[in-house]
Amino acid sequence: xxxxxxxxxxxxxxxxxxxxxxxxxxxxxxxxxxxxxxxxxxxxxxxxxxxxxxxxxxxxxxxxxxxxxxxxxxxxxxxxxxxxxxxxxxxxxxxxxxxxxxxxxxxxxxxxxxxxxxxxxxxxxxxxxxxxxxxxxxxxxxxxxxxxxxxxxxxxxxxxxxxxxxxxxxxxxxxxxxxxxxxxxxxxxxxxx
Amino acid sequence: xxxxxxxxxxxxxxxxxxxxxxxxxxxxxxxxxxxxxxxxxxxxxxxxxxxxxxxxxxxxxxxxxxxxxxxxxxxxxxxxxxxxxxxxxxxxxxxxxxxxxxxxxxxxxxxxxxxxxxxxxxxxxxxxxxxxxxxxxxxxxxxxxxxxxxxxxxxxxxxxxxxxxxxxxxxxxxxxxxxxxxxxxxxxxxxxxxxx
Numbered sequence: 001x002x003x004x005x006x007x008x009x010x011x012x013x014x015x016x017x018x019x020x021x022x023x024x025x026x027x028x029x030x031x032x033x034x035x036x037x038x039x040x041x042x043x044x045x046x047x048x049x050x051x052x053x054x055x056x057x058x059x060x061x062x063x064x065x066x067x068x069x070x071x072x073x074x075x076x077x078x079x080x081x082x083x084x085x086x087x088x089x090x091x092x093x094x095x096x097x098x099x100x101x102x103x104x105x106x107x108x109x110x111x112x113x114x115x116x117x118x119x120x121x122x123x124x125x126x127x128x129x130x131x132x133x134x135x136x137x138x139x140x141x142x143x144x145x146x147x148x149x150x151x152x153x154x155x156x157x158x159x160x161x162x163x164x165x166x167x168x169x170x171x172x173x174x175x176x177x178x179x180x181x182x183x184x185x186x187x188x189x190x191x192x193x
Numbered sequence: 194x195x196x197x198x199x200x201x202x203x204x205x206x207x208x209x210x211x212x213x214x215x216x217x218x219x220x221x222x223x224x225x226x227x228x229x230x231x232x233x234x235x236x237x238x239x240x241x242x243x244x245x246x247x248x249x250x251x252x253x254x255x256x257x258x259x260x261x262x263x264x265x266x267x268x269x270x271x272x273x274x275x276x277x278x279x280x281x282x283x284x285x286x287x288x289x290x291x292x293x294x295x296x297x298x299x300x301x302x303x304x305x306x307x308x309x310x311x312x313x314x315x316x317x318x319x320x321x322x323x324x325x326x327x328x329x330x331x332x333x334x335x336x337x338x339x340x341x342x343x344x345x346x347x348x349x350x351x352x353x354x355x356x357x358x359x360x361x362x363x364x365x366x367x368x369x370x371x372x373x374x375x376x377x378x379x380x381x382x383x384x385x386x387x388x389x
Contacts, residue, residue: 021253022373037370048328055327055331058212059300060257063297068305086255087254090258091254093254094252095261095262098265110385111384113381116355118380119346119384121377122342122343123376124363125338125342126335126336127365129334140325141325141326146328153334176325179322180319184318
């Protein structure tokens with residue numbers, strides 16, 4: 001658990017509504033900023049762990065993340081409160097946009113605005129990744145192995161454009177096996193005292 | 194096309210099965226949704242499909258809402274189009290509910306159950322190994338996503354202002370505590386004015 005906690009399911013719902021409404025071009029950067037840096041409901045390490053699970057599990061990542069965070073504090077009702085917060089208000093906004101679509105979407109100004117916001121969104125997500133790198137200091141595999149794995153993943157996804165599922169299975173699976181070994185050695189050392 | 198119960202059931206089943214295949218986010222299933230809705234069933238036009246994706250990207254909130262818009266348009270078409278009036282809007286809302294519930298329910302049940310198990314067994318070596326091993330991968334995936342979003346702008350002479358904006362945003366978010374909405378707003382304004 002992080003240093004702070006949501007006070008109620010209403011708090012969860014409203015917090016997730018607020019961060020969802022800020023999430024243009026993806027909610028993840030906002031989740032990190034709001035829940036880790038501002039509200040301190042979770043540490044950076046916890047955020048990375050949760051995000052890893054949210055990625056591995058099928059289904060929309062941010063939906064998975066809401067379920068996990070909400071469920072941790074208030075069980076199933078908490079999970080549903082966080083999920084509802086994440087979806088309800090943005091759903092209304094996107095449907096309104098769909099109804100209005102056609103009057104402005106074809107104008108150069110609207111398309112330019114979309115392009116500009118897209119470029120900012122790319123920066124948000126990159127910065128989120130960079131900020132989380134320092135959390136690897138505490139990783140049991142050691143910083144060198146972590147950086148190596150991260151570089152491998154980046155090359156496979158960004159440059160070689162391999163399918164995500166294969167990278168998660170290949171690089172991710174290998175990393176988990178290695179971590180299992182390292183943790184076993186550490187546990188054995190601890191047991192010896 | 195007169196919508197029958199069987200059609201909605203088909204749609205529900207198709208999206209529900211995609212839900213369990215959507216590793217890496219709902220957007221990874223978009224190509225198959227296109228095949229099913231546009232090519233195979235003819236429930237959506239090409240333009241409706243593309244605009245659904247674009248609109249959901251422009252709006253705040255999770256990307257999965259593009260599925261809600263697909264359902265909205267399927268319902269609207271089934272009801273005879275927006276000219277028909279409130280009945281068509283009703284069908285559109287039904288489309289939203291069917292498609293969103295279908296794309297989220299199976300994966301959410303699975304995720305919730307699995308993560309509750311993982312939380313109860315967090316001291317297990319396998320669970321700890323998963324978290325330790327996946328951490329660097331996940332961080333790299335974030336940076337790679339930022340890279341891929343920028344790489345769609347692939348003409349340096351025309352696109353360098355966009356790249357500059359992305360790099361400036363990265364630095365600002367990384368080094369300062371500036372509110373993210375200011376950055377999004379600034380990006381939108383620069384774009385609307387035609388500067389990037």
